[in-house]
Amino acid sequence: MKTAVVTGAAQGVGLATAMRLAEQGYRVWLTDAQALDEVVNRLRQTGLDVQGVRGDVSSEDFVKELAATVQASHGAADVLVNNAGISLIAAAEETTAEQWQRVLAVNLLGPFLLCKYFGIQMLAQRSGSIVNVASVAGLRGVIHRSAYNASKHGLIGLTRTLAGEWGGRGIRVNAVCPGWIKTDMDIADQGSGAYSDSDIINRVPMARFARAEDVASAIAFLADSERNGFINGVTLPVDGGWTADASWDSLRTKTR
Numbered sequence: 386m387k388t389a390v391v392t393g394a395a396q397g398v399g400l401a402t403a404m405r406l407a408e409q410g411y412r413v414w415l416t417d418a419q420a421l422d423e424v425v426n427r428l429r430q431t432g433l434d435v436q437g438v439r440g441d442v443s444s445e446d447f448v449k450e451l452a453a454t455v456q457a458s459h460g461a462a463d464v465l466v467n468n469a470g471i472s473l474i475a476a477a478e479e480t481t482a483e484q485w486q487r488v489l490a491v492n493l494l495g496p497f498l499l500c501k502y503f504g505i506q507m508l509a510q511r512s513g514s515i516v517n518v519a520s521v522a523g524l525r526g527v528i529h530r531s532a533y534n535a536s537k538h539g540l541i542g543l544t545r546t547l548a549g550e551w552g553g554r555g556i557r558v559n560a561v562c563p564g565w566i567k568t569d570m571d572i573a574d575q576g577s578g579a580y581s582d583s584d585i586i587n588r589v590p591m592a593r594f595a596r597a598e599d600v601a602s603a604i605a606f607l608a609d610s611e612r613n614g615f616i617n618g619v620t621l622p623v624d625g626g627w628t629a630d631a632s633w634d635s636l637r638t639k640t641r
Contacts, residue, residue, distance in 0.1 A: 386412050386434070386459075387410070387412070387463040387464065388411065388412045388413075388455065388459045388462050388464070389403075389414070389462065389463065389464035389465070389466065389608070390413075390414045390455060390462050390466065390503060391413060391415055391466040392442050392466065392469035393416075393442075393469030393518075394415035395415070395421055396419075396424075396569055397566065397568035397569060397570065398566065398597045398600045398601060398604075399468040399469070400424060401598050401600070401601035402466055402468060402600070402604050402605070403428070403435065404428065404433070404601070405601040405605045406464065406466075406608065407433035407435055409605060411463075411464065412434045412435075413433070413434065413436070414435070414437075414438060414451075414462075415435060415437045416437070416438045416439070416442070416451060416469075418439070418440070418441055418469070419439070421437030422437065424437065425437035436458075438451055438454070442467075442469045442491065442499060443490035443491050443495045448495070449502055451502075452505075452506065456506055460510075461506035461513070462503050462506060462513065463507075463513055464513070464514050464515075465500070465503045465507075465513070465514075465515045465516070466516050466518065466608070467495070467496035467499055467500070467515070467517045467518060467540075468604075469495055470491060470518065470536075470570075471487070471491045472533055472570050472574055473488050473532050473533055474530060474533075474574055474577055476529055477529075477531040480531055480532055485531075485532045488536055489535065489536050489539075492533070492537065492540065493536045496517055496543065497543060500515055500558070503515075507551075507555070507556045508551065508554055508555075508556065510555075511554060511555035512555045512610065513555065513556045513557075513610075514557045514607070514608045514610050515547070515557070515558045515559070516559055516560065516604045516607045516608050517540050517541075517543070517544045517559070517560040518560070519537045519540045519560045519561065520533075520537040521563070521564050521622060521624050521628055523537030523540060523541045523560075523562055524541070524562055524628050529579070537562075541560055544559065544560040545620075548618030549618065552618070557610065557616065559607040559616060559617065559618065559619045559620070559621065560619070560620045560621065561600055561607065561620075561621050561623050562620055562621065562622045562624065562628075563595050563599075563600045563624065564585075564589060564594075564595045564622070564623065564627045565585045565589075565594050565595060566595045566596065566597055566599075566600065567596070568597060571594075588627060588634065588637075589625040589626065590625060590626035590627070590637065591625030591626055592625075592641060593625065595625060599623055600623050603621055607619070607621065
């Protein structure tokens with residue numbers, strides 16, 4: 386049985402991904418800064434093989450301990466999904482250094498640490514697949530998200546660099562770039578008055594928000610080395626055409 390590690394797995398895309406991989410026969414380790422007991426128990430009741438570990442992915446001590454625990458229990462991880470992330474909506478001139486550093490710590494330092502310590506295991510066995518969850522904000526600029534955008538642009542750069550550095554040693558590294566999803570993080574952002582449902586729906590050619598399951602399916606596709614063993618260094622938008630369409634909203638909505 387193959388082993389997968391999914392971060393930010395208490396809810397949203399992370400939880401949907403953990404469920405999808407477990408349903409496909411992976412032994413899945415979920416990790417999150419939030420409590421996971423209820424989620425893990427619910428998944429186990431459906432017969433899925435899952436474990437939960439609570440911790441902060443931006444802590445090197447936690448990541449080292451997590452990697453060691455997984456390896457001691459089941460051997461090297463076969464799949465790593467770096468999904469944990471936090472948002473920040475603020476004008477650049479009002480963003481504090483502390484806010485900037487926290488967003489970069491969780492969204493970029495954390496994935497690097499996880500890639501490093503689980504990558505060491507994968508390099509030793511000369512096989513593995515890493516999928517980083519970036520964002521359309523890593524492909525374009527989105528106003529009032531300077532820290533978040535920078536973290537996701539950086540994550541795409543890390544993805545491409547590791548794909549080149551490790552591809553010849555058996556590890557594939559890819560990224561997905563979701564559009565707006567109805568997750569708890571989105572609800573909190575929208576609650577601040579930053580945007581409305583219609584702002585997103587009118588911008589997306591497919592005229593809806595992404596679903597967590599849409600992104601989970603793309604992650605599972607990229608993770609599968611047996612079916613997709615020659616896909617490496619890809620940045621895959623899962624955005625309903627957001628980044629493909631340069632039309633203005635009134636023109637786009639006329640076609641519906």
